[in-house]
Amino acid sequence: MLKGHLDMIVLAALAAAGSAHGYAVIEEIKRRSGGAFDLPEGTIYPALHRLEQAGLLKSTWTTADSGRRRRVYSLTRTGTRALVERRAVWKQFSDAIGGLLGGNRPRETPA
Amino acid sequence: MIPDYLESLARELDFDRSLSRCVRQEVEDHLWEAVAADATGNTPQAQQRAIASFGDARAIAAQFAVVSLARHTRRAAVAALLVIAGDLIAMKARVAWYATAQLAITDDMSALRGLVISIDRHAFWMSVIIGLGALAYIHSREIPAAFYPAYRRQLRRFSLLCRATASALVVSVLSDGLLTALQLRGMELSMEIWVAILTMAIEIACVGVLLLHIRRMTVRAASTAALVKT
Numbered sequence: 318m319l320k321g322h323l324d325m326i327v328l329a330a331l332a333a334a335g336s337a338h339g340y341a342v343i344e345e346i347k348r349r350s351g352g353a354f355d356l357p358e359g360t361i362y363p364a365l366h367r368l369e370q371a372g373l374l375k376s377t378w379t380t381a382d383s384g385r386r387r388r389v390y391s392l393t394r395t396g397t398r399a400l401v402e403r404r405a406v407w408k409q410f411s412d413a414i415g416g417l418l419g420g421n422r423p424r425e426t427p428a
Numbered sequence: 429m430i431p432d433y434l435e436s437l438a439r440e441l442d443f444d445r446s447l448s449r450c451v452r453q454e455v456e457d458h459l460w461e462a463v464a465a466d467a468t469g470n471t472p473q474a475q476q477r478a479i480a481s482f483g484d485a486r487a488i489a490a491q492f493a494v495v496s497l498a499r500h501t502r503r504a505a506v507a508a509l510l511v512i513a514g515d516l517i518a519m520k521a522r523v524a525w526y527a528t529a530q531l532a533i534t535d536d537m538s539a540l541r542g543l544v545i546s547i548d549r550h551a552f553w554m555s556v557i558i559g560l561g562a563l564a565y566i567h568s569r570e571i572p573a574a575f576y577p578a579y580r581r582q583l584r585r586f587s588l589l590c591r592a593t594a595s596a597l598v599v600s601v602l603s604d605g606l607l608t609a610l611q612l613r614g615m616e617l618s619m620e621i622w623v624a625i626l627t628m629a630i631e632i633a634c635v636g637v638l639l640l641h642i643r644r645m646t647v648r649a650a651s652t653a654a655l656v657k658t
Contacts, residue, residue: 340458362451362488363573366495385453385460386457
């Protein structure tokens with residue numbers, strides 16, 4: 318379930334953080350989800366590379382205070398648009414499931 | 429402990445040297461930062477926890493292998509079109525050279541020449557159309573998160589398109605070779621001949637590059653499948 322939404326989670330974390338390296342993205346995901354997602358941290362990196370290849374992210378190499386080389390990612394315009402779309406789809410899905418499980422009618426979408 | 433882990437991860441990613449170097453640096457930064465953030469400081473236990481949280485090196489390498497394979501398939505599609513363009517330039521350059529050098533086209537064997545020209549033209553345009561199809565096909569697909577059966581089917585279709593492109597191009601180059609032989613037969617070794625041979629060599633090299641890309645893609649797909657399976 319979580320793996321299916323990993324891209325959206327990573328995009329959302331990067332949108333919140335502005336630009337960040339892998340470790341900071343993971344920390345942002347943990348912080349914003351209240352530590353709910355227990356995914357091997359290494360899984361984030363192939364996702365970052367894949368999203369960059371798809372043109373949703375861009376990256377630059379910098380040097381950290383520690384002197385180590387650090388790859389910093391940020392959203393591209395396409396990535397920002399993709400996140401907006403995925404958020405809308407997720408909201409629709411979440412409203413529908415909420416309606417089913419909670420017995421509430423999902424909010425009517427404007428015509 | 430961390431250097432050993434990085435070494436094993438880099439080894440697993442050895443199928444793509446540049447990716448291996450880049451991932452190693454990224455993961456090294458991650459692990460040492462995790463250790464620095466650990467309450468116990470830089471202890472073996474902190475390093476062990478950082479590695480355990482990061483995950484199994486082979487499993488992570490398998491995920492990277494899929495990303496790497498996707499990148500290579502897209503490159504192969506672009507390479508196919510560049511190769512076709514290179515082939516066309518060499519072909520046109522040779523014809524232009526014949527005109528510049530005022531090499532007369534002999535009338536004998538005109539029926540054979542006409543047939544070969546027709547085969548050449550059809551094969552070349554077939555390679556262009558199939559190559560464009562392959563590029564459009566692979567670029568219209570999302571980069572997968574894992575080596576799903578659906579992705580394997582995509583790869584098979586794409587590989588088939590690339591092979592069809594290469595086959596059509598081989599036919600075109602063979603036809604060009606025959607036309608060049610017909611044009612140059614009986615001529616003494618001279619500048620005119622060497623220019624024609626050079627353009628033919630460029631055409632053959634172009635096809636070789638495409639075949640190399642297809643072979644690399646096949647090998648990469650097989651190694652990814654093996655990595656995912658274990």
